[in-house]
Amino acid sequence: MRLFWQEMQKIWRPGILAALVVLGVLFYFLRPKFWIELIPKTQNFDNSLMLVERYGPVLTAEIRPELDAIYEEIKENFNLEVKKIPGAAEIGITDLESYWAVDRSGEIYEVNVELFAKLWRLSMPANDFRLITGKYDGRMDGTFGIRNSPHLASYAPQAQTRIIELEERELRTKAVSFMDHAVPWYTSDWGRYLVIWTVLSVTLLLSPTLVRDRIRRTIAMQWTSRRGRRAVRTQTAAALASALLLALINLIVYFAILAQQGSLPLWNCPIYCGDGGIPWFDWTYGQFILMLIGMNFAFALAAGGLAVFLSQFSTNYVPMLLKAIPVFLVVGLVIANWALSDPFLIQKSHYRGADNPKGIELVCVLLLLAVSLGSCVWMCSRQQQREAP
């Protein structure tokens, strides 16, 4: 065990950690920050938080009439506030109905841009809230949905079955998620960038693991004893433990940022929201986040295992970097980027083309893990027979 902690000490070097902190901050400000901060800006975000707190994660037929009462309150508020706006009454806007009548004609914009902006801002809560009830009513009477549209034929048979199943279940239970589809969408970006950063940081941290011993010529000395021969097992264990630990640290930081956006109260809302993407699995928002967290650890192990395995073939830091760069590009920028773009949805919006087979992301990650951990096991087992370099 003492050897394990010594190896951990060799991996967690202050210089590399400082560089990782600087790179991590730069990475966050350049990429994920923009997408993560879009979560609370999604449509009806505040309304959905309020409704979830009051009624639970789904809108049902029993709750539906109560929403009309809330809408009336919002309307009343508009009617009161609009009287305080100078110039509104002059163009015939005294309540919400009259505002919409003028808005539809497009006259306000031509008359007064500033007034239009004020009225538009004031009408936003009512507009947004009407979307919730309107969407629910439309889905219950069959106006929305894919199953009766010609668009259904463009999906693969398995996907068609899934779409019909989801839409029919919705009609049967008359329950619809309060959450806007963009919330899991942007949360998947949070997960995607977390994983990409984890892959990069783990690769940078672990690539030098076995190279240092070669540079310092300690291998020949170690291998003269039987116990020393087994050092590579401890080194690999320490490296994989470090990968998980670094993934955990990254996760804590990113989770704190996600929690700050205020979307966690939607934890029990189903991620299927009708519009947006169609998920293969009946997950809630919380389960979706847990899946992203699982992916973070899986990719950390995969990248860590590959980095350590490849570093044994490097005599110094430069050949090691020449291997670490492709590891990051392939595992982080290609596989993780693809797997976590709209993960486990029938179609990935950034990748136009055929449907995404059910669970393909999981298969990919498991394959990657098998290759990575299999390489590590093979490296440890053949260590006994190898000649000292």
Place this chain on the structure above:
Amino acid sequence: MSLLKYEWRKLAGMPALWAFAAMCLLFNCVLLYATLWTCRDFNEGSAIAVQLGQRVDADFIAGFAQLPPADTPEKQAEQDKLLDFLRKMDDTLARYDSASVRQEYAEFLSVSPLSASLMDWKIQRAALRAEHLAQTGAAMDFFVGPITGQANGVIYKIFFKALLSEGIMLGILSMLFLLDYERNNRTAAAVCSSRVGRKLWRTKALAGVTAALALYLLLVILSFTAFFALWNWSGVWNASMASQFNTGIFNQSDFNYDSCRPFLPWADFTAGSYLLAIITLGAALAVVFTLLTAIFGVLIGNAYASALAMVIFIIASWAIWYTSYMQGCWAVFTPLSFLPASLWDQTLGWFTDGGIMYFIPWQETVTTALWLILGGGGTALALRRFNRKDVRI
């Protein structure tokens, strides 16, 4: 010279380097495969240019009207639309209105007087260029028709940028390998014990720079061999880059303040001479990054730490430049647009007026020359310091 040869030999004996270069080449081929649709349209346009020439005049239009009908109704509709456009085509550069452009930028950059005055001076120069190009009728060149902007976007924003990035990475890693070689092989103490031995690091820096150049050129030759096997350039070598069909190139840019502007090069570039100029400047930029790595490598004395320092330097400078652009902080953005990282990012506008990205004529050339001097001078100073310090093992 013999020392230089030994250094090159050390580098050539690293299999990982060649494997990495092969992977880069493979990646470039994948990029070419991914852009086959654009390539197909480019080749069709190029075939028309071979048949009818580049300048859109009465003969060109008459020839175009007699082209065989297209295979599909959609394509035929596109061909008819293009013929209609060609009949009405006029010299857009003759209509170039520099006054409105100057006013637009003056308002836009009003928060930073220095940026505004530099931009104003540049636009005046660009107006002279537009006048000259209008006299030559460069905007009336067909290039490859409506696909020109998109195709050049693919070539200069995706393909060439990938090539340049790979060249820079290879240069940086070659330099680090050579500078760290003696320490890794425990020969540093022996070599540094004599004055002549200490000079070896100067040879290493030279070997690193030449190796970076050679690797970049090797990648360029092999990648462009694959490129020209797919893309038919026979009709476009002499096409003017200022062709009005090339205006759409800036729609490929990630920076959208001024994506619809004419392609106004500072010299009368044809497609061929422009490609050559871009490749040459790319080589110089690869050398700049290699020299900057030499400074870090000599001062830090550890390849991994130097690589991390170099990565942080590149990303941090690029991040500040990009953020200042996004925030509209032009007083910061203007000097930072003279950084190598920002130059690397802007391959799409090299040798042109560059819109909001560039503040002086030939900014990319000036920036590269400036950083070559800074990089070279910095390396010389770092080596001087190294010669006076104790050896660290």
